[in-house]
Amino acid sequence: MFQADRRDVACLPINLAPPKEQAPSRLVRVPDPDRQDMQFPDIWLRDNCRCEECYLPQTLSRLPQLWNNLDTNVRVLRQSVDVDQEVFFIEWSDGHASQYPFSWLRERDFSPENRERYLSDSYRPEKKLWSGRDFERIRKVFYYEELITCDSKLQEWLHNLAVYGVALIKEAPIEMDVLRKLSNRIGFMRRTTYGDEFSVRAQPGASNYAYLAAPLPLHTDMPYFEYLPGVTMLHTLEQSESPGGVNLLTDAFFVAELMRERYPEQFRVLCQTPVDWADIGSDGDLKFHNIWRAPVINLDAEGRCVRINHSIPQRDSHFSVPLEQVRPWYEAMARFVGMAQEHSCGFKTTPGDVLTFDNLRLVHGRTGYDDTDRNVRHILGAFVDWDIVYSRLRVLRHAASPGGP
Missing domain, CATH: 3.30.2020.30 (NE0471 N-terminal domain-like)
Incomplete structure (x- = not known):
């Protein structure tokens, strides 16, 4: 079902025993x-x-x-x-x-x-994988007002998001309810320990690494949740005028498939070694202690990539595996991170842009930026679960083709 766009990367199950012979x-x-x-x-x-x-x-x-x-x-x-x-x-x-x-x-x-x-x-639509150098070719731009008013454009956006894992929305108003209106067009927001929406800007005494102006390395959001938020939406309200604040994106499924082909043993290590992911702290009056154990690369029953877990700040110091598995994991992970950086793309959003991407598939980050009273970067974020997106996409498709199933 998964295929690499323009690059035919092998996508075969690993270590799967042949099925037992059954009666016809x-x-x-x-x-x-x-x-x-x-x-x-x-x-x-x-x-x-x-x-x-x-x-x-x-x-x-x-x-x-x-x-x-x-x-x-x-x-x-x-x-x-x-x-x-x-x-x-x-x-x-x-x-x-x-x-x-x-x-x-x-x-x-x-x-x-x-x-x-x-x-x-x-x-689900077939995913097409891509390298960073293909980003300008596969990138699709949508316009906020069309998505709010036109079901066919809404369907096109969600389909493109499912296939390529990323889409950019332009000309959204600089208002605090933009992400809620987009979410309501799909279904509803996914609430997390950081609320329905979260505000990303430099803060003194930050409770999350993303709230710092320092470079933010490539990562998936909230790998410490068993039910990982599926689609991330980031609305740019204010953008730093410094050279920094550049968004970074990598199709981590593409990277995983390259590892499967070129470094199969390290791919196996990242698929089979459970990692402890954690988020311990507070946001407002809410205290939390979230832990989830899962490999970096998660496969389904047919051996296809379905989820990537990766966040350097939110990987716990607890590593609950046998001693002999530790060094091979670090070596494999160093390879994964290096390849993710090699195949990343960079671009800078402007006020009114909404960047939407697949949080189970893409790793994202940004370069550091200067933060002063006159040079502010303010991003509002929210999540929608993939179950809700796919449901809405099917409803829209059936409405457009009433003769379908």
Whole structure:
């Protein structure tokens, strides 16, 4: 599903044992006059019966009764097709009868092409990975007023954000409610220990490293949360006129795939060594002590990158691993950080810009800047979870194509 844009980087699972040999599924062939015949496992068809005893239309979900005493040996006794109505009928060995519209079956056909179409069109768009030198080519600019008023532009923004992990919004008003209005167009904000929104500017006695004017190294936000905030939105209210304050971004999935190809053992170390991430302190009257243990590179069941954890200030001094794993991790991590810097891009936002990016995928930072009473940098930030973004994207897509699933 993940692919490198213009650079075909191998993306293969690591150390995954071959699946155990299983008994072949009993398949039901459904003749389709308009396309190649479809095949479905019989147990799947029984599980997904559409009758009123098995399915509740108003919730679009199956009823649980069948599973109270599921017979996995259920078999098809008879099957038939109503060609005019395009309905497929089955009589089952457990005495049940089912019927399935052809349109419904076509959407769920088990062919490789149909499964790939569903995963990219309905589940999540395919990600395209990029190096910093490609940033100007893949960067997409949107305009605030269009996103607030036009659903097609909102859909385009969210799709681009899902594919490339970054998008820039221009011409937002210099007002404190911009991020809330954008979040409400998607769904709702993600609240954290720093509130619904957070203000990033140099502060004396700062409670977070980001509140310093010193250089901010590449990192993901809040790796100490098990449920990591998905999309970061940063609204520039005031920008330092000093040469500093330049935003830095790297597609860390791209870096991870390069490591998988070039340094597979160090890639394995970063995928399998749990790291202690922590945030201990207070913000206003709220005291907190957040800890989460997870590797730097997180993979899904198919071996694809799904989350990066990285923040030098928020990596705990506790390192709860065997002694012999410590030095290999440091060596692998030094490689990862060096490659992330090598493939970074830099640009400076201006007042009214809203930088949006995938916090599970991109690492971000900034150069240091001079901070005086007459030279202030003020960024307002907020988060939206990816679950909410993908939900909104599907709703928008279905509204634009009412004939879709």
